[in-house]
Amino acid sequence: MTGLRVSGLCYNYGAKQALNDVSFDVDAGCFCALLGPNGAGKSTLFSLLTRLFVAPSGTIEIAGYDLSQNPRSALASLGIVFQQSTLDMDLSVQQNLSYFAALHGYSGKDARTRIDAALARLDMRERAHEKARALNGGHRRRAEIARALIHDPKVLLLDEPTVGLDAAARAAITNYVHDLAKDGTTVLWATHLTDEVRPDDRLIILHQSRILADGICEKIAAQGTLSSTFLQMTTVQQS
């Protein structure tokens, strides 16, 4: 079963085109990096994948569920880490995660077990009772990833999750999410930082509302480094 399938997606903000006929599939258990410069359309794509917006044309399937036909099953299969922090700073990590679990219908012992397991996976157990405000940027991100995993999603979307983090925290989170994909979770990781993409990762390059390249990273960047290839592709398009 396909983890994530996007077909013929278009979206405009008034006269400005944000996405133009975007189509791609991400297989179950695959780490797919969505690389694009600022303004490429990544955040719009994430808003459509999470049903914050509804696209006038095109289809989205999450873990086999059509997002427009069966939005609740599709969203229940989806874990999301937004670019902007969505933690309630006045609540503890545990309270933040409990709130999320309840939004997915989990309560009582079931919720506590899931939260405990998710925090343990991210080495965040000992911070469960700290207020989100007291955490550093790296720990906040880990708390958000733990939160996104409470309901065992089949597909995990992360929108530039390492923005504002130091190198060590960035590497730790990138490694952790790669491991999640190895365990069977489908991952779509949006970024504009080429060093977060590994040679054997699936890579989609989005630029000016369209997909420029789709394949395995080392094949796309066969002529040089990913960084130089990415720069060349996006510069050629602009000129």
Next chain:
Amino acid sequence: MMPYLVALQAIVLREALRFIHQRERFIAALVRPMVWLLVFAAGFRAALGLSIIPPYQTYITYETYIVPGLCGMVLLFNGMQSSLSLVYDREMGSMKLLLTAPMPRWWLLFSKLMGATAISILQVYAFLAIAALYGVTMPALGYVAVLPALIVAGLMLGALGLLLSSFIKQLENFAGVMNFVIFPMFFLSSALYPLWKMAESSELLHAICAFNPFTHAVELIRFALYLEFNIMALFWTVLAGAVFTGCALWGYNPSRTGLRRKA
């Protein structure tokens, strides 16, 4: 427990926790009507003579008259406060967490509305307790009978806040809401003066006051406090609440273009 009820409970609890963390909000919510009751009413009691009008059986002091209106004021300001926090949530991103939950959007927004209304009602009771200490008391059963009226009025004003939040794009625009929604709604109502007084000065203003759903919310509360049932007030409050809720749900529809940039 049913997943829907779990979500409802969590959303209401979160609103309550947020409220507890904002003590100044609670104090401000009490100070505002207290200023009206202790200062404004004291100054105007001589200027505004009142006749015997339902639900009152006898002449009443001006302080007694405005208490139901001030209960409405607490609900009105809280409805707008929850609207402000929804706009803030949207700007800060936490609204996304709510809107991407695998529940019907109308249920999530309704839960938010319930949470805001519950907080409002707690504040109304705190205000009624202080008013009683000040000497403005109601029939003992009136404090119980008013609860359903407060729920209906609170939901209607909360729905208005929800509706406004779907159209207000930035926090900066919120001052406009104060000027163009809260103040006209409050002053063009029966909260501070009975409608016949308004009719004496202007028929047009009287007609506007009679149309204002806040007037009906205040009258619903006023009658309930005196153990009477005002069916017309209930009808207009429920109708206004239904219209505001319907428009708010439309405003939060993910396919609506106006919300696209800020969802």
